[in-house]
Amino acid sequence: MPREDDVQGLSREASEVIYLDYNATAPLRPEAWAAMSEALLRVGNASSAHTLGRWASERAESARNEVGHLIGAAPNEIIFTSGATEANNLALHAAAVRAQRVVVSAVEHPAVLEAARALPVADLRIIGVDEDGLLLLDELEDAVAGSGGSVVSVMAANNETGVLTDLAAITKITRRAGALLHVDATQLVGKLPMNLSLLDIDLLSLSAHKFGGPQGVGALFLRRGCPVAFEPLLRGGGQERGWRSGTLNVAGVVGMGAAARAAADQLEVERRRVMTLRDHLEAGILATVNGVERNGHPDFRLPGVSSLAFRGIPADALLSAMPGVAASDGSACASGALTPSHVLLAMHRSREHAESTVRFSLGHATTAAEIEEAIMQVGDAVRRVRTAMS
Numbered sequence: 099m100p101r102e103d104d105v106q107g108l109s110r111e112a113s114e115v116i117y118l119d120y121n122a123t124a125p126l127r128p129e130a131w132a133a134m135s136e137a138l139l140r141v142g143n144a145s146s147a148h149t150l151g152r153w154a155s156e157r158a159e160s161a162r163n164e165v166g167h168l169i170g171a172a173p174n175e176i177i178f179t180s181g182a183t184e185a186n187n188l189a190l191h192a193a194a195v196r197a198q199r200v201v202v203s204a205v206e207h208p209a210v211l212e213a214a215r216a217l218p219v220a221d222l223r224i225i226g227v228d229e230d231g232l233l234l235l236d237e238l239e240d241a242v243a244g245s246g247g248s249v250v251s252v253m254a255a256n257n258e259t260g261v262l263t264d265l266a267a268i269t270k271i272t273r274r275a276g277a278l279l280h281v282d283a284t285q286l287v288g289k290l291p292m293n294l295s296l297l298d299i300d301l302l303s304l305s306a307h308k309f310g311g312p313q314g315v316g317a318l319f320l321r322r323g324c325p326v327a328f329e330p331l332l333r334g335g336g337q338e339r340g341w342r343s344g345t346l347n348v349a350g351v352v353g354m355g356a357a358a359r360a361a362a363d364q365l366e367v368e369r370r371r372v373m374t375l376r377d378h379l380e381a382g383i384l385a386t387v388n389g390v391e392r393n394g395h396p397d398f399r400l401p402g403v404s405s406l407a408f409r410g411i412p413a414d415a416l417l418s419a420m421p422g423v424a425a426s427d428g429s430a431c432a433s434g435a436l437t438p439s440h441v442l443l444a445m446h447r448s449r450e451h452a453e454s455t456v457r458f459s460l461g462h463a464t465t466a467a468e469i470e471e472a473i474m475q476v477g478d479a480v481r482r483v484r485t486a487m488s
């Protein structure tokens with residue numbers, strides 16, 4: 099059995115590494131671990147009518163409440179999925195059935211971009227961003243005009259740069275045009291407030307592992323009365339009101355619920371703490387390393403993300419030179435592929451700039467001591483790589 103203190107987010111061997119890759123996945127919150135371990139040790143299918151099945155379904159329903167509470171949604175507007183990739187695919191698949199046009203931004207995650215490209219809708223429009231990564235609202239306005247039924251899908255916060263989307267402005271445009279709006283809020287939920295009772299959003303995706311829940315579980319918010327076709331991706335036993343068949347991942351959703359509650363309780367405290375640490379990391383690197391440029395709007399971004407280009411240094415060389423810091427070159431989902439970040443290219447950055455960008459992402463378990471140490475290690479690694487290259 100893993101020990102309780104291994105679950106302060108990090109296992110012992112991993113804790114020797116300074117973990118600054120929260121946008122790829124966040125460490126499990128202790129609350130999620132405790133709730134999941136109880137659920138994993140019990141038997142019971144949430145669809146079974148006996149006592150043990152009822153225990154499972156009651157726990158899952160209370161998790162549904164917690165997830166709804168975190169985003170200002172009613173529990174019956176939450177569909178559990180295997181994560182945000184599935185939620186994004188399900189949202190677009192269902193919303194596009196009656197749509198003539200699908201509109202997405204150029205900086206979306208592949209789980210939206212690739213899903214949109216695969217839809218049987220002839221008219222796919224891709225909206226650009228400015229140099230700060232902010233969506234070009236006039237392009238959006240043009241794209242939704244006169245379509246007679248569009249689906250718009252934009253992210254709430256970018257996974258590579260942390261840049262936020264002005265959702266209030268977007269909802270005005272989509273409402274005026276009568277378009278359906280899907281928001282991929284995977285990187286924002288649990289880090290900044292999201293209140294769907296105040297925003298005209300029809301569908302929204304989230305993923306537990308980005309806010310301290312387990313991997314492989316997430317949810318799609320589907321607004322009550324939203325006029326999408328009933329078009330599930332997976333058919334079978336009819337779980338999740340038919341929207342997502344398959345035996346419910348009880349421990350997963352229970353862990354997500356506990357993480358949602360902890361994130362909601364800590365939201366403001368964590369936001370301020372993480373932002374201070376991020377600003378300190380950025381200031382420390384900028385003060386000690388030459389030729390560093392920040393990507394993305396300096397203020398309108400997630401509190402825990404810093405995307406920095408180190409002039410003349412390939413990001414993979416820098417990351418290999420600092421094995422004690424776990425950060426990411428571009429987005430983890432795209433790393434391994436040799437293509438430069440589509441997000442940075444869309445922000446009019448050069449290929450060289452994109453290839454020298456490292457993303458640091460902090461979160462609920464990041465400490466001030468780790469940030470001090472990371473500043474030193476980044477500085478040392480840059481000097482070593484620059485010396486080796488000269």
Ligand code: PMP
Pocket residue numbers: 121122180181182183184186207209253255256257282284285304305306314315316431
């Ligand atoms: N959307 C965004 C913005 C993401 O950052 C991610 C995860 N990298 C996903 C979707 C996919 O989420 P999941 O891992 O839950 O499939």
